[in-house]
Amino acid sequence: MNEPVSQSLSAASRPPRSQWWMRTGVRVLSTLGMILVTMLGLLFVTFIIGRVMPIDPVLSIVGERASKEVYDAAYLAMGLDKPLLVQFFVYLWDVIHGDFGQSLLNSRPVLEDIKRVFPATLELATLGTLMGVLIGVPLGVISAVKRDSWIDQITRVVALVGYSMPIFWLGLVGLLVFYGVLGWVGGPGRVGIFYVDIVPVVTGMILVDSALDGQWDVFRDALSHIVLPASILGYYSLAYISRMTRSFMLEQLGSEYITTARVKGLSEWTVITRHAFGNIKVQLITVIALSYASLLEGSVLTEIIFAWPGIGSYITTALLSADMNAVLGGTVVIGLVFVCLNVFSDLLYAFFDPRSRDDAL
Amino acid sequence: MTSNFSKPLRRRVFFKQSLFSLALCATVGMGGTLQAATPDNMLVIAHRIDDIVTLDPAQSFEFAGADVNYNIYGKLVNFDPLNLDAGYQPDLAESWEVSEDGKSITFTMREGVKFHSGNPVTAEDAAFSLQRVIKLNKTPAFILTQFGFTPENVEETIVADGNTLTITTDKKYATSFVLNCLTSTIGAIVEKALVMENEKEGDLGNDWLATHSAGSGAYKLVNWKPSESYTLAANPDFYLGEPGMKRVIVQHIQESTTQRLLLEKGDVDVARNLNPEDVAGLEGNEEVAVDTDLKGNLMYISFNQKNEQLSNPKVIEAIKYLVDYNGMENSFLKGQWRVHQSFLPATYLGAIEDKPYSFNLEKAKALLAESGVENIEFEAGVREAQERIEIAQSLQNTFAQAGIKMNITVGTGKQILTRFRARELDMYLGAWGPDYPDPQTNAGTFAFNPDNSDEAQATGLLAYRNAWDPGPFTAVVEEAVVEGDNDKRRAMYEQLQRDFQATAPFVIMFQKTEQSGRQAKVQNFTIGGPVTASAYWPVSK
Numbered sequence: 001m002n003e004p005v006s007q008s009l010s011a012a013s014r015p016p017r018s019q020w021w022m023r024t025g026v027r028v029l030s031t032l033g034m035i036l037v038t039m040l041g042l043l044f045v046t047f048i049i050g051r052v053m054p055i056d057p058v059l060s061i062v063g064e065r066a067s068k069e070v071y072d073a074a075y076l077a078m079g080l081d082k083p084l085l086v087q088f089f090v091y092l093w094d095v096i097h098g099d100f101g102q103s104l105l106n107s108r109p110v111l112e113d114i115k116r117v118f119p120a121t122l123e124l125a126t127l128g129t130l131m132g133v134l135i136g137v138p139l140g141v142i143s144a145v146k147r148d149s150w151i152d153q154i155t156r157v158v159a160l161v162g163y164s165m166p167i168f169w170l171g172l173v174g175l176l177v178f179y180g181v182l183g184w185v186g187g188p189g190r191v192g193i194f195y196v197d198i199v200p201v202v203t204g205m206i207l208v209d210s211a212l213d214g215q216w217d218v219f220r221d222a223l224s225h226i227v228l229p230a231s232i233l234g235y236y237s238l239a240y241i242s243r244m245t246r247s248f249m250l251e252q253l254g255s256e257y258i259t260t261a262r263v264k265g266l267s268e269w270t271v272i273t274r275h276a277f278g279n280i281k282v283q284l285i286t287v288i289a290l291s292y293a294s295l296l297e298g299s300v301l302t303e304i305i306f307a308w309p310g311i312g313s314y315i316t317t318a319l320l321s322a323d324m325n326a327v328l329g330g331t332v333v334i335g336l337v338f339v340c341l342n343v344f345s346d347l348l349y350a351f352f353d354p355r356s357r358d359d360a361l
Numbered sequence: 362m363t364s365n366f367s368k369p370l371r372r373r374v375f376f377k378q379s380l381f382s383l384a385l386c387a388t389v390g391m392g393g394t395l396q397a398a399t400p401d402n403m404l405v406i407a408h409r410i411d412d413i414v415t416l417d418p419a420q421s422f423e424f425a426g427a428d429v430n431y432n433i434y435g436k437l438v439n440f441d442p443l444n445l446d447a448g449y450q451p452d453l454a455e456s457w458e459v460s461e462d463g464k465s466i467t468f469t470m471r472e473g474v475k476f477h478s479g480n481p482v483t484a485e486d487a488a489f490s491l492q493r494v495i496k497l498n499k500t501p502a503f504i505l506t507q508f509g510f511t512p513e514n515v516e517e518t519i520v521a522d523g524n525t526l527t528i529t530t531d532k533k534y535a536t537s538f539v540l541n542c543l544t545s546t547i548g549a550i551v552e553k554a555l556v557m558e559n560e561k562e563g564d565l566g567n568d569w570l571a572t573h574s575a576g577s578g579a580y581k582l583v584n585w586k587p588s589e590s591y592t593l594a595a596n597p598d599f600y601l602g603e604p605g606m607k608r609v610i611v612q613h614i615q616e617s618t619t620q621r622l623l624l625e626k627g628d629v630d631v632a633r634n635l636n637p638e639d640v641a642g643l644e645g646n647e648e649v650a651v652d653t654d655l656k657g658n659l660m661y662i663s664f665n666q667k668n669e670q671l672s673n674p675k676v677i678e679a680i681k682y683l684v685d686y687n688g689m690e691n692s693f694l695k696g697q698w699r700v701h702q703s704f705l706p707a708t709y710l711g712a713i714e715d716k717p718y719s720f721n722l723e724k725a726k727a728l729l730a731e732s733g734v735e736n737i738e739f740e741a742g743v744r745e746a747q748e749r750i751e752i753a754q755s756l757q758n759t760f761a762q763a764g765i766k767m768n769i770t771v772g773t774g775k776q777i778l779t780r781f782r783a784r785e786l787d788m789y790l791g792a793w794g795p796d797y798p799d800p801q802t803n804a805g806t807f808a809f810n811p812d813n814s815d816e817a818q819a820t821g822l823l824a825y826r827n828a829w830d831p832g833p834f835t836a837v838v839e840e841a842v843v844e845g846d847n848d849k850r851r852a853m854y855e856q857l858q859r860d861f862q863a864t865a866p867f868v869i870m871f872q873k874t875e876q877s878g879r880q881a882k883v884q885n886f887t888i889g890g891p892v893t894a895s896a897y898w899p900v901s902k
Contacts, residue, residue, distance in 0.1 A: 056775070061414065062500045070500055106587035107415045107571040116586060172618060180622050187628050188619050193405045193610050197584050197592050307614045309589040317411055317588055 031346075035339050042335045043095070043328060047088050050324040057322035061104050078104075091328070100332070101325035105318065110329035113314065118333060119204025120190060121303075121310035125295035127230035132237025133288055139238070140245025144253060145272055155242060162239025167232065171305035174228050186225035188307035195221055229306040233299055237291045244287045248280040282349055289345040296337050398627045401902050404606040404883075407614040407623050408633035411588040417570035418549035419490075420499035424894070427546050429591060431894035432609070434549030434576035435600075437468050437487060437526070438540050440798075442887045442896030445708060449540045453482055453550055453577065454526070457540075463533035463845055466540075468526045474600045476552040477574070477581040484521035489553040491519050491528065493565050501547045504797045508534065508542075535844050537710060541799035544893065551575045579604045579898035588613050593897070604898040624649060624878045630902070631886055632878040637696045640876050650881045653696060657706045657891035658794040658873035659803075660698055662756070664866040666828045668739060668787050675732030677866050681718045682725040683759050684868060693751050694871065701872035703858040704807040706891040710847070711800050711854025717862060725763045738766040739787035742777040752870075753790055782820040784828045792873070793823065798892035800854045801842045808834040808861050829866055 058075050079087055094101060100110040143155040179187045186192060190206050195218050199210045207226065210218040252258060253276055261271045300312040311330055318326035399405045410425040418430045439452035454468035474482040492515045494502055509531025510518055518529045530539065542548070551566075552575040559569035566575075574582035579601070580593035593609040612629070614620045620632035621639040625646065635643070635651070643649050664671040664680070671677070686700045705712040729737075743753045750771060757767045767788070770777075781789045795802040808831050810824035819825040837857050844850040861867070872891075879886055885899040 059775075070498060070502070073498070103587070105414060107568065108587065113587065116589075175619065175622060180626065183626070187623055187626060188614060189612060193590075193612055193628065194399065194403070196590055196610050196612070304615050305619060307612065307619060309586070309613075314588070 031343065035343075038339060039332065039335055042331060043092065044088065046328055046331045047091065047324070048084075050322070050327055051084060051087075057104060057324060095328075095332070100329040103318070103323055103326045105321055105323040105326065110325050113326065114311070114329055114333055115204060117309055117311045117314045120206075120308060121296060121312065123205040123207060124226065124230055124233060124299075124302075124308060124310060125292060127226060128233030128295050129237055129288065129292045131230065131234030132241050132291060135234070136238035136241030137245050137284065140242040141249055141272070141277060143242065144246045144249030147250065152246075155246070159239040159243045162235050163243075167236070167299065168301045168305065170235075171229070171232055171302055174232055175305065178228055185228045186221060188225075188305070190225055190308065191218060191222045192225070229302050229308055232302060233295055237295060240291050241284075241287060245280070245284060248283050249276055252276040252279050285345050285348045289341045293338050293341045296341075297334050398880075399630055402605065402607045404609045404631070404886075404897055404900055405629045406609070406611040406631040406633060407620040407629045408611050408631075409615060410591065410611060410613045411615075413585070413587065413591075415567075415571040416574065416582065416585060417499075417567050418546050418551065419494045419497045419565075419570075420501070420567065421546050422499075422501045427894040428611075428889075429582070429585070429593075430546045430549055430576075431578075431889070432580045432593060432897050433574045433578045433582055434551065435474065435482065435578050436548040436550060437543050438548070439544055440889075440893045442889065442893070443885060443899055445887075445890045445892055448537075448710065449544050453487065459536050459845070463536075463843075464531075465527055465529045466536065468528075470524050470526065471600070472524070474577055475598050476555070476577045477596055478552060478555055479598075480552060480554065482550060482552075482577050484524055484526040486553045487526045487550050488519050488521035489556075490550045491548075492516070493551070493556075494547045495519075497565055497567055499567075501545070501796075504542050504545055504547055508539065533843050533845070535842055535847075535850050537847050537850060538799050538801055538842055541710075542797045545797040546894075550577065552577075579896075580609060583608075595898075599898065601898070605901045606897055609897045621878065624880070627880065630880050630883045633875075633888070635876050635878050637876075640696055640878070643878055648881055649878055651876055651878050652886075652888075653874050653876050654888045655699075655707055655891050656873040656875050656888075657709075657798075658792045659701065659704070659706060659869055660752070660790075660792050660871040660873075661867055661869045662741075662788055662790045663823065663827045663829075663868070664739075665784060665787050665789075666830075666866055667784060670734050670737050671739060671787060671866065673732045673734050674864065675728050676734050676737065677864070679725040679728035679732065679763065680760070680765070681868050682721040682728070683756075683763055683765070684718070684870060685720045685755055685759050686716075686870060687719065689752060689755055690871065694748070696876045697748070697874060698871035699874050700870065702869050703862055704803050704867070704869055705800050705854060705858060706795060706803070706872050708891050709795075709798065709800050709803075711851045711858070713855050713858050715859065715862065718868075720759060722759075722762055729763060729765075736766075737764070738768070740768050740770055741788040741790060742770050742772065742780055742786040743790045744774045744777050745771050749790055756790070781826050784815070784826060789826070795891070800850075801838075804838045804841065804854065804857065807867060808857060808865070809838040811835050823867075827866055831861075831865070834861060834865075 058071055058078065058080065062070050062074050075081065079090065082090070091101070098111070100114075102108060103110050103113055106113070139155050139158075143152040146152050175187070178185045199206065199213055199215055199218055202209050202212055206222045207219060210216070210222055253272075258271060258276060261275050262268075266275075297312060300316050302308065303310045303313040311333065315327055315330040315334075317323075318330065408425065412423040413421075413426045413429070414423060415421055416426060416429055416433075418434055421427065421430055435453040437452060437454040437457075438449040441447055441450050451471070453471055453474060455471040457466050457468045459466050468484075468487070470482065470484050470487065476482055476486075491505065494505055495510045495515045496512045498506075498512070520527050528539075551570065555575040556566035556570060559566050559573070561568050572585055577596075577600075579596055579599045581596055583592040583594050585591040590610060590612045595604045595607045597603045614623065614632075614634075617634055617636040617639045620629070620634060621642060623629040624632040625643070627648075640651050643651055664677065666672045686702075690698065690700050700716060701707060702716045702718060703713050707714065741753060741756070743749050750769075753769050757769060760767045777786070777789070780786050781791070793803070793806070806821070806823045808824060810819065810822050810829065810831050812819065813825065813828060813830040817825065824831050834857060837853060841850055841853040841857065844853060875888060877888060880902075882902050884901045886895075887899070888895045
């Protein structure tokens with residue numbers, strides 16, 4: 001078959017497939033390289049900070065009353081006599097082999113601890129972000145469309161308050177009102193103490209595990225416990241997401257193509273949802289990813305008030321007692337979460353935004 | 362912190378919040394509260410338990426860990442939680458005999474006691490457990506090594522023979538001293554076979570025992586999640602009878618307010634860390650009772666004898682009348698500390714309740730005039746803890762009324778302690794907690810200092826840190842610790858404390874109290890006083 005005489009412009013300028021693969025390969029490799037460098041830098045900085053903190057890790061294990069022999073033995077066992085760089089590389093070598101060392105605080109493998117605490121945070125952050133997105137995005141859109149109306153004013157105030165209210169206070173008041181006085185939700189902790197250690201651990205997320213095991217009474221109880229902390233985190237996430245959505249939407253609604261679309265006689269609904277909202281999706285993804293990442297770091301104060309054994313309070317406790325293995329392990333996990341979310345939102349970007357695709361340039 | 366918004370605005374936001382949660386509740390279709398009270402055969406406790414490093418009794422040296430081990434392990438001798446005043450009682454050893462020379466104690470083991478595994482508790486297990494403490498040499502090992510046990514001699518000095526166990530110390534000590542030490546956590550008897558089955562790289566099961574139990578006590582460990590919770594299950598074969606509470610769950614709740622809320626809602630039976638505000642908030646609630654229990658810590662101030670002004674006996678005496686003991690106890694220390702003026706905590710063998718000093722400005726001024734020392738000014742080192750800073754400020758105020766100028770230096774625990782140990786502080790304000798429930802633990806640090814020279818470097822001794830030579834007191838401490846007759850031993854400590862009270866450059870001010878809230882129906886819950894830990898097996902509802 002003969003080749004067609006005329007080729008489309010884009011096809012003409014499209015590079016051969018092999019070249020596309022090469023470029024994609026290079027991009028993947030450079031991304032991976034960047035991840036590696038980021039993680040290394042993160043580990044190194046955390047390691048150094050941990051070592052220069054004015055807390056003696058040996059003392060926090062053996063206690064003030066320990067004899068000099070006991071102290072020295074622990075000092076040597078922890079390898080603190082070696083030069084700092086050597087200590088760092090020894091640690092790195094172990095991490096590469098999947099060994100994050102033992103927690104100084106509770107003598108258990110750090111990895112085991114993290115497997116236990118991270119799902120708790122994941123569960124809470126996911127629910128919180130879901131609420132933030134499901135309520136925050138529509139609120140932001142409505143508030144932009146009905147600019148300066150009473151709905152807009154209220155939304156802006158809600159967002160502002162959510163942004164500036166001390167979470168500690170909000171958490172306590174929430175507990176007092178909804179658990180203490182009204183009894184609508186469960187109290188602190190992930191489940192009622194009655195249900196502690198009853199459900200077999202599969203994912204570490206109690207809602208999922210209890211559902212998998214068919215223990216619906218535990219599921220209900222766990223849900224009643226997560227509602228309040230998740231709402232509070234959700235409120236914070238909602239405040240941020242609705243604010244950003246509003247400003248993105250305002251930017252779009254003020255642009256010429258929207259006026260054109262309206263002039264063409266498209267319905268207001270189509271203009272707002274298809275055109276304006278369609279164009280802010282990409283920016284929103286980044287905002288949501290950021291918000292999710294910040295909740296995944298573990299909201300220390302929320303976790304403390306609600307006795308929620310997550311990664312935030314885990315790392316904080318570890319830091320305060322100079323438990324460096326635990327701090328580093330936790331940092332790696334949070335670093336990975338950030339990197340993954342970044343890559344993920346980049347991919348979505350590429351998917352949604354044709355301009356960011358190589359072959360479309 | 363409060364936000365800067367106007368009230369109506371906040372109310373509006375709060376209303377929004379309520380709607381929000383309401384909507385959520387409606388969404389998940391939940392009705393009222395799910396549970397009003399804990400089951401009758403289960404004990405649920407809210408407590409700060411993030412200090413637990415390990416559950417291996419040879420290494421555990423924290424308060425919350427002592428609670429766990431007290432309920433899991435039997436010991437040769439132990440306290441009866443409902444009668445602490447009776448002192449140590451037979452536990453896994455039903456009797457003991459002391460040799461003629463006073464160096465050896467031979468314990469006869471109780472027959473028919475089983476470990477949780479079902480295996481019998483033998484003298485061999487007891488010997489292994491004590492030897493293990495010495496060989497591992499973790500922090501609390503000093504409680505046993507002070508009797509001359511070393512990894513090298515322990516096979517000869519701690520020996521099992523059939524149904525008896527003989528321990529031989531390097532010299533004669535008061536039997537009560539040795540036995541009191543054996544009631545602390547390191548005296549726990551572990552099951553040799555089970556522990557050695559789980560040995561890794563010659564660690565005598567240290568790693569495994571950190572998170573597992575191998576005991577014969579009232580409870581076995583089901584699970585410990587660090588900084589989260591621990592769960593214990595009753596041992597049906599416990600030799601004192603099966604405990605009433607079949608399951609004990611202790612959950613880590615950091616905040617006092619949260620603990621109080623859980624208690625008021627009936628979701629926990631006991632709240633262990635209530636601050637004075639929350640205790641006050643519980644007043645008038647008939648379903649809840651608040652217990653105030655003594656603990657072993659003492660709050661004291663001490664004066665460096667290298668400072669010429671502060672080494673004058675009349676000045677020291679005057680200062681003892683310049684502390685507003687009752688004023689502090691009844692205000693910011695309410696429920697947390699109570700006035701106590703001698704170096705042995707109340708309930709210890711030989712403890713005295715004498716309180717010869719109270720705030721008396723006239724008397725203090727007269728004593729200062731007698732001393733002839735003028736323009737007294739010195740530096741006081743204080744750790745950066747709210748409570749201590751408040752005490753320091755009260756002292757600063759009352760001292761000033763008699764013309765004494767006290768300059769407060771606040772620093773981290775480490776900074777202040779480093780200077781105190783180097784004998785550089787004029788005055789130190791701090792707390793001292795006993796390491797084991799015997800008078801020697803405090804007598805041997807407050808009133809004992811055989812070599813006061815700078816070269817001695819006996820920085821572990823409080824007397825040394827104040828550059829104070831206790832003179833004849835040192836010898837009394839040495840005699841009391843080897844006195845075999847308990848009544849005589851008690852009398853020696855009583856006299857020693859009275860002499861110390863009159864002349865030592867220490868002003869012992871307070872003893873720690875802890876307040877815990879419980880459901881009124883919970884009976885016989887104890888936290889162990891100054892000598893031991895919290896016992897769960899006597900509890901009933």
